[in-house]
Amino acid sequence: MTTVDVPAVTGPVPLVDLGIQRDRVAGEVAEGFARVLATTAFVQGPDVGAFEEEFAAATGRAHCVGVGNGTDALEFALRACGLGPGDAVAVPANTFLASAEAIVRAGARPVPVDVDDEHLLLDPAALDAVAEGLRGVLPVHLFGQMAPMAAIRDVAERHGLVVVEDAAQSQGATHRGVPMGGWGTAAGTSFYPGKNLGAYGDAGAVTTDDAGVARAVRLLANHGSEVKYEHPVLGFNSRMDTLQAVVLRAKLRRLAAWNAERAEAAQRYADLLAGVPGVRLPGVAPGNEHVWHLYVVRVPARDAVLADLAAARIGAGVHYPVPVHLTGAMAGAMAGSGPGAAPVAERAAGEILSLPIFPGITAAQQERVAAELARAVVRRG
Ligand SMILES: *Cc1c(COP(=O)(O)O)cnc(C)c1O
Numbered sequence: 001m002t003t004v005d006v007p008a009v010t011g012p013v014p015l016v017d018l019g020i021q022r023d024r025v026a027g028e029v030a031e032g033f034a035r036v037l038a039t040t041a042f043v044q045g046p047d048v049g050a051f052e053e054e055f056a057a058a059t060g061r062a063h064c065v066g067v068g069n070g071t072d073a074l075e076f077a078l079r080a081c082g083l084g085p086g087d088a089v090a091v092p093a094n095t096f097l098a099s100a101e102a103i104v105r106a107g108a109r110p111v112p113v114d115v116d117d118e119h120l121l122l123d124p125a126a127l128d129a130v131a132e133g134l135r136g137v138l139p140v141h142l143f144g145q146m147a148p149m150a151a152i153r154d155v156a157e158r159h160g161l162v163v164v165e166d167a168a169q170s171q172g173a174t175h176r177g178v179p180m181g182g183w184g185t186a187a188g189t190s191f192y193p194g195k196n197l198g199a200y201g202d203a204g205a206v207t208t209d210d211a212g213v214a215r216a217v218r219l220l221a222n223h224g225s226e227v228k229y230e231h232p233v234l235g236f237n238s239r240m241d242t243l244q245a246v247v248l249r250a251k252l253r254r255l256a257a258w259n260a261e262r263a264e265a266a267q268r269y270a271d272l273l274a275g276v277p278g279v280r281l282p283g284v285a286p287g288n289e290h291v292w293h294l295y296v297v298r299v300p301a302r303d304a305v306l307a308d309l310a311a312a313r314i315g316a317g318v319h320y321p322v323p324v325h326l327t328g329a330m331a332g333a334m335a336g337s338g339p340g341a342a343p344v345a346e347r348a349a350g351e352i353l354s355l356p357i358f359p360g361i362t363a364a365q366q367e368r369v370a371a372e373l374a375r376a377v378v379r380r381g
Helices: 018-024 026-039 046-058 070-080 097-105 124-130 149-159 211-221 242-252 255-273 302-311 343-348 363-380
Strands: 063-067 088-092 109-113 162-166 186-190 204-208 295-298 352-355
Touching: 018 026, 026 242, 046 063, 046 204, 046 242, 063 070, 063 211, 070 097, 070 162, 070 186, 070 204, 070 211, 088 097, 097 109, 109 124, 124 149, 149 162, 204 211, 242 255, 255 295, 255 363, 302 352, 302 363, 352 363
Parallel strands: 088 109, 162 186
Antiparallel strands: 063 204, 186 204, 295 352
């Protein structure tokens, strides 16, 4: 198919529609909120502990510690794994800024590593090339699929690197059947509202099999304290709200079904866009179960195509327009890593385009997105 007829649906299509999920859990959340209001256990109430147990079980890990957001989760995981001042930690060049930010906040130095051209995930060969002198690596499970963790772990073992996973975009994803936190010493994840498992505000968690790491994270997140008013170490205030735990418990029960809806939507895009010249479709890396946090295609003249989609009221996005090492925020922290440090990520940044995807997106909405995209690519390509 080289052209797609523009279907009858003409309304706007948002990049994400969180209202659909909200409505599906409305009753359960209202009951849970009422329970929390009745008891006034607003911080670290019983729902937080229950969610931690349920999320640990869902990801096959021994421990889960709920924290205030995903960036804190990553920072605390890095610190708890012993990474800090003087340590160089590799991070993929194509990721959300927070991956690198967490490394800086832990006191370590982020080192950008290029991604593979097919999946835009941390490239194990590129990691291997710079591994001498590194102490750790923060692979990012981007767009809903895990980084090639078996190969990354091989490189890490050969060079003695500590592995902490950024699993903010991959709740429910697996590599060779093993979910987040099962490859590295620990994983940090985010429950920002738009993630596959999203709260009604900020929240995050660290998962690990290491009891010492879990305990260290718990201390860091709660003023260095396990027993009230005993502060053996310096920490932060980054605890999970009980109300967020209520939302997350209700949504976790539905996560697998919602991820299946995302996979169905991804397949529909693949069918609709197959054969549209100029549109490069996303693939699933070997060994991966993909949970389609984002559906990222690559197109020529991306900014013009994006403008056409915006004019057609299609909520497309770019994840991410500037590779982390080229952001102003990292100018100091990643000094010496200018343009050319990660050529694959740098080229891809000008081509990537995220299409609307969320549980509950309709076939008609996707047909309209595909038709408008095909039209824009022909016009601008
Ligand atoms: C969302 C995200 C984070 C940060 O999570 P917050 O909860 O927003 O702090 C970190 N890494 C990646 C890859 C993300 O997508």
